[in-house]
Structures are given as C-alpha cells and as structure tokens.
Amino acid sequence: MAIPAIAGVLTSQQVLATGAAIVGMQEDSGALPWFPGGQTDPWDHIESAMALSVTGFHAEAEAAYDWSRRHQRADGSWPIRTVRGRIEDPNIDSNFCAYIAVGVWHHYQITGDTRFLNRMWPVVWSAMELVLTFQRPDGAFRWGGDASGAKFNEAQITGNASIFQALDCAIRIAAEMGQPEEDFVAAHAALAAAFDDRMDTAFEPPSEHSMDWYYPVLGGALRGERAQRHIADRWDEFVVPGKGARCVHHRPWVTGAETSELALALDALGDTADAITLVESIQHLRDPDGSYWTGLVFSDGKRWPVEKSCWTSAAVVLAADAISRTSAANGIFRDSVGSAVRSGSA
Template sequence: MNLSHCKQRQKLAVDVEAVCRLIAAIQLPSGEIPWSRGDKTDPWDHVESAMGLTVGGFYAQARQAYLWSRSMQRTDGSWYAAYRTGSPSDRTRETNLSAYIAVGVFHFWRVTGDRAFLALMWDTVRRAIEFALSLQRPGGEIYWAISPLGKVDPMALLTGCSSIYMSLRCALAIADELGHRQPGWKAAYTRLGHAIRHRPYAFNMTKSRFSMDWFYPVLCGAVTGADAHGRIQRQWKKFVVKGLGVRCVSDQPWVTIAETSELVLTLTAMGEREKAQIVFNWLTDHVFTDGSFWCGFTFPDMTRWPEEKIAWTNAVVLMAADALFDLTPAARLFSQDGWNGR
C-alpha cells in the first residue's frame, strides 16, 4: 500500500484492515461468504463481500470467493437464492442475484489487472447473464425469479432490474476486454435502460417504501443527469434522516449502514461528492470495538439492531470509501461521467 493511500485511509475514520479481517473471518474455507457467522449465503451479497475484500487488498480471499461462485453455478447459469455451507436452503433462482457476478468479476479485474482471472471467469459471467436475459420481456423489464417448482414468477422489480442493468454494463465491458462481441446483450441493455427510465408501470411489484427503489436507478447508471438529480432531490426527506443516515423503509425508524453507504455511492456517481462526504461522515460512529460496522440502528432511541456483524454491510462501507477517496483503480466503477468500462 503506497503512502498516498495510507494518508487517504487516515482521513476515512474507517479501519479498512479491521473491516476486511471481519469479512475474511466470516468466510468459510470453501470461499463461501455468509451474511454473518452461522448465517445464510446469497449470491449477490457473497459477491458484494468479495468486492469489499478486494478494496482492502485481500485478493486471495476475494479470488476464492469468486471461485466458489464458479463451482456452485448451475448448468442454466443461475445460482440458488440461498445456501448454508454449500447446500441450497432456498431453491428459488433470482435473475438479479445471478447476474451480479459480472459486477464483482469486473471490479476484481479493475483493481488487480489480473486478465487471466478475467478470462477464467468469462464463461461463468456469460452463462449468468444469459440466464437473466432469458427472463427479459419485450418491453425491457426482466422477471425476477424462477420458483423452486420451476415456474417463472411474472413480477419485475425496479431495484432488481436496476442491479441487472449494472451487471450488463460490467458484462459488456468484460466482453469488450476479452474480444467477445455480444450484440444481443447490448440490445437487451438498451431495452432495460429504457424500461427503467420510461416505463415505471412495467415494474409490477411495488417497493416504493424501500429506499433502494429510490436510488438504485441512479446508482446503476440508467437514470443520469438532471433526471438523476431530480429523482434524488424529490425523495430525499422521505428516506434521509439528517445526521444519521438512510432509512431502509420510509415508514420505519430504522437506519441501515448498507443503504446509507449505497447512497454515498449514488451521490459520488452523480458528481455530488461534497454531499456524499457529509453522508459518509454520519456512518463513522456506528462501529463495534473491533472497528467493523453495525448493520443498523433504530432512532430516536439509537438502539443497535440487529447485533450481528454483517459481511456485506461492511463491504459496501469500503466501496463507498473507495468511491470517495480513490483507494483503488475501481473507485469510479459507478461513475456516470464518461464511464466506458476502462
């Protein structure tokens, strides 16, 4: 770690090493990263945890996490929605959970420059994206899941589809780097972006109470410019508790560290770095004695809840710190300012 990065970390009021040690301690020998010790693993949060390890320089552990994903992928390109020590505990196959591997693999390559690993993971990424796109509708939206009984659930989620949009963005960048033309993916990406921007009625499972539905269309890069600024401003008071952070659900007095960190990522993606810094500073007091972050807390009583130390919550804090302080070459991963995957 060079001196400039060390100085940046001193400004963060975040113990990067301690946070990564927590995630690494939760990780199983197989590479699987549960939510917390003894808890379930889902494919999306597993990847998010690996991204946090990558930000902190724990490359071997992150690589092992991606290799676990590679080994657990089903023949149709999907993963089950949840596992416990490698055994499926929820056999639902969700499109956004599966597609997110593209974001993690691209992030790892941007940080490490390991092109051989990028090539090794290409088929895993390709099959995951093909699985997600197999449930895309002509209007662009993507159904969220196939049930354990093998039935397609005809529901499209705005947050889930926004996550898939970011996954496609990264998958296309990987394909470009490796010389694999994917015109079908580009067309699907365009249709999905159009649906997110212009067809809100297509997302027929209402989640407007959840803050992720508010900022994910901006975070993923589908909504940009004046539209992005307007979207964030309109619902700021609905979700943001000044001095504390972001509510998970608008009508509940529960602030979560993950949603607050993701808002920081969203604001930096929009170029609102000063506002992002203010929101990030609200997080820094909510830590355990080992330097890792709480999952969330209720207010005004400021009761920590839940008590578990959550791997993916801590990972997204590191990603927010990276976006603010340029800790790695992937700091601009979510940037809307001329992002071209390079």
C-alpha cells in the same frame, strides 16, 4: 497497494481493518455469509468479495469468486440462499445471478489478472445467458423463478437497476475477451429504454424501502438532472441527518449498507460532499474490530438486528473507495455505458 481513506472520517488503517473483518467472516469454502454461521446469497457474497479486492485481500476475494464458480448450477444460476453449503432456498433471483458480472469486472480492473478473467468469463457468460431469459418484451426483467423453471412476472425496480449495471459490466468483459455479445448490448438498450420511457409502468411500484428510491441512480440507469431530481424528491423521507439513511421510510431505523449505497449513488452524480456526510453519519455503527453493525433503531438507541453483517462492512469500503478515487475500480458505480447520452432524459 493504496487503501481508501476519507479525511476526517476513515483512515486507510481503519478501512483495512474493515477488510480484515470481512476476511474473518469468510468460510473455508470461500463463501462470504451475511454473518458467521448465517446465510450466503450470491449477490451479497459478491459485494463482500469486491470489498476484499479494494482492501488488498486478493487471494481471499478470488476464493470467493471460486466459490461462485464451483457452486454455479448447470443452467447458470445459484440458489437464493445457502447455509454452510446446504441449500435452503433453491429458487432463482435474476438480479442475484447477474451480479457476478459486476464483481468479476471490478476485480479485473483492480488486479489486471487476465488468468482470473479467462477463468471467470464462462461463469459470467452462463449467468448472463440465463438472466436474459427473464427479460420481458417491454425490456424489464422478471425478478425470479422457481426450481422447476417457472418465472414470476413481476419486475422490481431495484433488481432491474442492478441488472442494468451487470449488463454494462458483462458488455465490458465480453469486449475485453474479444467476444462481443450483441445479445447483452440489445438487452441493455431495451432495459435503458424501460427506465427512460416507462419507468412508472414497466416496474412494480416503489416499495417502502429506500433501495427502490436510490438504486436506479446507483445502477447507472438514471443520470444527470433527472437523477438529481429523483434523489431530491424523497431525500427528506429517507435521510436522517447525523444518523444515516432509513431502510424503510416509515421506521426509525437507519442501516449502514443503504446509507453507504446512497453515498455511492450521490458520488456517481458528483455530489461527493453529501456522500462524505452520509458515510460519516454511520460511523456510530462501527465496531472496534473494524466491522459494522447492520443498523440502529434511533428512537431507542438499540442496534438491530444484533449482527455485524459482512455486506454492511463491504458497502462502507466501496463507498470509501469511490469517494477517495483510490482503487482502479473506484468508478464502477460512476461509469456506465451510454450514461452520458441519457443524462438529459426527462
């Protein structure tokens, strides 16, 4: 299969090496931890599996999805954090649970494997049914809850933007299975209305992290001129030319994952040239083995944290795929249900 490449930035051999580096971090159980010996969370685990699908490591990707299938709890959730199979945080993050839909749809688009989709559909359905219980009357989703079933009321903008994409993918999976889920459609429409009409009041105020800035675009909740203005408003606050995007606006710290995800958001808006520039700007984080260091404190030139994170490598691969239009799933961050209708939202 074809492997993504960005001319003058990354060769297909280099992207393949990054996929192989992710494989090298995978545990025997199929889990894809942050780094060898580190924690596994259900969201970053899926992002890493998506990069394996793109780079042709389909068996390893399916081992990761099988890990999700086997570790899903009876209520449809996964613990927030496990370390080598030991639960360290049993609580529930609604966005973490929803992301399985994005990964499953992505892998199916690439492989066309109906047996995989049939096997994973009950997992996706159960997860999304749980996630729907976190939706508030105003359309926004509460961010999480504890093991007792109590829910925290706050709705975070990044998590909601990611849930928006997950609902989109769940709707597509349900249609492919011939089992349309009107509850998914209604929840997606209510969340779209929250972003369109009440973005400043439905969610917690944007934090100091860049994710709260670009994620409404990355998840598909904002498109068109409104999205272009949204990105332009804080561009200088987060983007450091030649170095990448800051994770936190007031710190001299650029991170590979946030930069790559911002590139994906720009690509979704058709701003591919700036997306390429961003990916190029973080190649200083690339290790000779193909993996990527998490970030750089550019004020003193030190990598921090001193780890090569699985999900950073994955984000680079996904950005390269979107920019190069290589895999059959390259548009998963570009395409969203109803985005054309909302593109002119004020």
